[in-house]
Amino acid sequence: MRTEIIHEKQDLTYLSWSLIRSSSGTAGSFLKATSHLGDRKIYYKLSNYDSVNGIVGHECVNEIIADRLLTVLGIEHLHYQLIHADIQVNEQIIETYLCASEDFKQRGEDKVALDVYYELEHKPGETPLAFCIRNGWADHIYKMLVADFLLLNRDRHGANMEVLRNSRRKTIRLAPIFDHGLSLLFNCHDEASVSAFDVMQDRPIQCFVGSRSAQDNLGLIPANAMPRINRLNAQDRAIIMEGLDSILPQLWLDKIWEMIEGRWRYYEDFCNQRRA
Known part of the structure; x- marks a missing residue:
């Protein structure tokens, strides 16, 4: 399932969508579905859905951009596929792009949310x-x-x-990094909001293991434990944005790259200061 983008429209009207409320206060809802291809379980999700206006977000495009960026950087993560498809929601046929990903559990593993596992296993005050x-x-x-x-x-x-836990083998690990939909310009739905968006502004976030500042969370990494990741280069833009110009307007793509590149430069400066 590793073809990154399927532009030819598929018929996925057989999928049954369940409604998941946004956990970050975004207006609208996020719909998810599953199917089985042989012994593989496939997870599907839509961008922000409004029962009046249909699909109003582009979170699924964010997932493929994040997937490609993390591949360039050499960071382990869940891979996504972007699929052009007809779907059916509330007896209405909608043409959209959606995301698909395979189950990251290995045979014999079960999964539990980190916050649940933490509540069960953490030490007092930890x-x-x-x-x-x-x-x-x-x-x-x-x-x-x-x-x-x-x-x-x-x-x-x-x-x-x-x-992810395998009780028979007595192994335990964190799942690959996943779910990047509510990132980049996810809440910009018109040209004015994209143009006005400050790509370096440190906006409030949710982070279970850190603070509400993505910028401050970099400071949680010890200077002697900065992760080894590949360098982002200007030519990586072509890799990250390939095939997206027919899906998302150029203004959005230009702003997203400005954001990724600007925040990468900030991160490089941050690392250099830690080494000084």
Whole structure:
């Protein structure tokens, strides 16, 4: 399922969508569905859906941009596929782009939200970040904090991080980083809001293991433990934006790259200051 974008319209009207309220206060709802292809479970999700106006967001495009960015940086993450399709919601046929991803659980594993696991297993007075470090997940968490800063992910709540356990093998690990829809310009729906958007503004976020500031969360990474990630280069724009010009207006794509590039420069300066 690794073709990143399927532009040819598919008939996915057979999918049954369940309604998930946005956890970050966004107007509208997020719809999810599942299907099975052989022994593979496929998860589908839509961008922000409004029962009056239909699909009003572009969160699914954000997922493919984040997927490509994290691939360039060499950060482990869940891969997404962007699919042009007809779907059916409330007896209405809607043409849209949606996201698909495969189940990241391995055979024999079960999953639990990190916030639930933390409540069950943390020591008295132990913060979520300290809990993750004690469990050996520091590098994973630090890479996630960097990714969420670059993307300005506003929705890294405790269920957007999952613990995978295999009781027979007695193994436990964090799931690959997933769910980046509420990032970048997710709440910009017209040209005026895109043009006015300050790509470097430190907007309030949710982060279960950190604070409400993506910028301040970089400071949670010890100077001697900065994660090893690949460098972002100007030519990576072509890789990250390939095939999206027919899906999202150029103004949006230009602003998104301005955001990623500007926040990367800030991160590089931050790392250089830590080394000084």
